[in-house]
Amino acid sequence: MERRFTRIVGKFKGKHPGPTVIAIGGLHGNEPTGIYAMERAFEKLNSLQADFHGEFIGLAGNLKALEMGCRYLDQDLNRIWNRNEITNELIKPDGIAESSEFAEIWQIIRQAAKKRKGEMVFIDLHTTSSESPPFCLIGDTMRNRRFVADFPVPVILGLEEQLEGPLLSYLNELGFISFGFEAGQHSAEISTTNHENMLWMVLEKAGCLKREKIPWFENARSEISAQTQKLQKVFEIRYRHGVVEGNNFIMNPGYSNFQKIRKDEELAWNRMGAVKAKLNGRIFMPLYQPQGDDGFFVIKRIAGFWLGISAILRSLGMWRMLPLLPGVRKDKIHPNTLVLNTRIARFFGREIFHLMGYRKRRALGQMVTYSRRTYDIHPPELP
Numbered sequence: 001m002e003r004r005f006t007r008i009v010g011k012f013k014g015k016h017p018g019p020t021v022i023a024i025g026g027l028h029g030n031e032p033t034g035i036y037a038m039e040r041a042f043e044k045l046n047s048l049q050a051d052f053h054g055e056f057i058g059l060a061g062n063l064k065a066l067e068m069g070c071r072y073l074d075q076d077l078n079r080i081w082n083r084n085e086i087t088n089e090l091i092k093p094d095g096i097a098e099s100s101e102f103a104e105i106w107q108i109i110r111q112a113a114k115k116r117k118g119e120m121v122f123i124d125l126h127t128t129s130s131e132s133p134p135f136c137l138i139g140d141t142m143r144n145r146r147f148v149a150d151f152p153v154p155v156i157l158g159l160e161e162q163l164e165g166p167l168l169s170y171l172n173e174l175g176f177i178s179f180g181f182e183a184g185q186h187s188a189e190i191s192t193t194n195h196e197n198m199l200w201m202v203l204e205k206a207g208c209l210k211r212e213k214i215p216w217f218e219n220a221r222s223e224i225s226a227q228t229q230k231l232q233k234v235f236e237i238r239y240r241h242g243v244v245e246g247n248n249f250i251m252n253p254g255y256s257n258f259q260k261i262r263k264d265e266e267l268a269w270n271r272m273g274a275v276k277a278k279l280n281g282r283i284f285m286p287l288y289q290p291q292g293d294d295g296f297f298v299i300k301r302i303a304g305f306w307l308g309i310s311a312i313l314r315s316l317g318m319w320r321m322l323p324l325l326p327g328v329r330k331d332k333i334h335p336n337t338l339v340l341n342t343r344i345a346r347f348f349g350r351e352i353f354h355l356m357g358y359r360k361r362r363a364l365g366q367m368v369t370y371s372r373r374t375y376d377i378h379p380p381e382l383p
């Protein structure tokens with residue numbers, strides 16, 4: 001715990017133009033393994049002497065929290081990237097402990113994006129408080145789906161529906177291919193290895209390095225694959241149990257990530273009594289640490305058939321038809337947002353919106369809004 005961390009873990013620029021890959025570790029200060037993994041990867045990259053395309057930048061997240069070994073000091077650094085709020089308020093030096101961290105990360109990423117010569121890829125390295133096989137979290141764009149499709153890990157869609165202001169959602173909105181990678185339990189030895197193995201797969205997939213130039217590539221793949229086995233599928237988040245401060249939420253012991261649960265099963269306790277499962281599914285990211293406001297999620301598998309249908313509908317631009325439905329209209333200011341009058345449009349399940357990539361849901365009285373990502377199928381143009 002006594003070591004110090006620097007913002008830039010490493011930078012590696014190839015002779016050839018190509019993508020900009022940015023990785024960040026330790027956005028949560030109690031999750032340093034992503035940084036250890038990047039240190040190993042940069043060391044190997046420097047001795048590899050292979051043709052490299054584009055640039056790879058490794059960043060450390062919450063430096064102060066990393067040095068103290070806690071998730072955050074004043075505010076969760078991965079919950080303040082709400083696009084509308086990225087203004088002077090959070091960048092003021094007299095603000096919260098996370099302000100300077102936020103401003104520095106923001107400036108580095110902005111600069112890199114401005115100078116890009118190709119696709120931008122962002123990977124956010126995390127670990128979980130419970131035991132877990134490694135998995136990916138993505139915002140539901142076709143570009144994200146295609147990018148992670150070959151990785152031998154479970155993929156979870158729709159987390160941004162549930163969280164306010166994670167960094168990866170913000171960068172997704174700016175046009176990055178972006179996803180989170182959860183490598184395993186915070187202090188597990190294997191988490192660093194999983195993070196490093198994933199970085200090699202990302203550099204290969206992005207086109208920075210040819211597969212045959214990474215001598216340990218197949219080994220990296222199979223090391224991860226051995227931990228995920230039957231879980232190499234796509235899941236979506238169906239339910240979130242938020243933790244209210246002062247409610248004394250305690251997860252029942254023994255739940256591991258992806259474990260199957262039944263409706264009405266007692267999962268946790270709080271001041272009001274037992275917290276029961278509202279539906280069948282799998283438990284996801286149960287909270288076994290004092291800090292954090294997501295108690296647990298429930299996820300369900302999405303069948304390959306529906307993923308295929310969704311890809312076809314989107315490539316045909318079928319989302320443009322949705323405002324023709326009764327009770328559904330386009331938002332006047334935000335072109336990628338739909339406004340539903342739930343009294344009229346109550347017969348359309350959220351499934352139809354999910355299929356078309358509308359996952360971010362906000363309820364305002366009897367009105368509900370759904371938003372989709374701007375850069376679903378095509379990246380933004382180069383500067």
Ligand SMILES: [Zn+2]
Binds near residue numbers: 028031126127
């Ligand atoms: Zn985390």
